[in-house]
Amino acid sequence: MKTTGEIIRQQRESKGLLLRQVAAYLDIDQAILSKIERNERKPTKTHIIKLAEFLKLDKDELIVQFMSDKIAYEIADEECAKRVLRVAEKKVNYLKSHSTKN
Amino acid sequence: MKTTGEIIRQQRESKGLLLRQVAAYLDIDQAILSKIERNERKPTKTHIIKLAEFLKLDKDELIVQFMSDKIAYEIADEECAKRVLRVAEKKVNYLKSHSTKN
DNA sequence: TGTATTTTTGACAAGTATTGTCAAGTAAAA
């Protein structure tokens, strides 16, 4: 399983781009991007969206990677992690079907 | 579907306890507990554990409620919420099977 | 009623975590 950081780094390198160049587009110091690529820091959603744009990665796919990372990290040490996910899914369904938008 | 706040409030009232009394046990201002019961503030994990103790609620069940609330809230407005949960589950499995503990 | 008790509300303070910069270090390429 590839990590979010690995996906980003591979794509950046395959395009022959430097940290500096991508970081400039994100408007952050390259140190942060370096850490994101090595999974030492978590990107923000804004980072993810801009990275998808700039590196021509599928935006939804990258968001799924990023959010599932966050969630997995949150619950990984819970005994009842799987049950948490099941119940969360029910709640998401409920919220979606009762939301005012759409 | 009952919310975490509703579960807590119903149990507190069924025991004839006041906000003040439960809040004292949690060592917080009753204002916070009032807000937790109305889902206006999120409890911390410590709150949840102490609430389960004091109100004689099943601890794991309450933790599942609490964590699934957090996750559902995080991803509810995502188009790809379900996919996030699927991928998160894979990652949790991976993390669990590769963790150094156990 | 009206008085006491409980709960709710919102402004604010304190504490914590996140997000970022910077500068010096290391590694690799030319």
Next chain:
DNA sequence: TTTTACTTGACAATACTTGTCAAAAATACA
């Protein structure tokens, strides 16, 4: 070896969280 790219860690700025407090609103009850 000098330049260029990347990494590291200390620390600053910012934004969230968690909490207090006091006053207002709701409820209970004499």
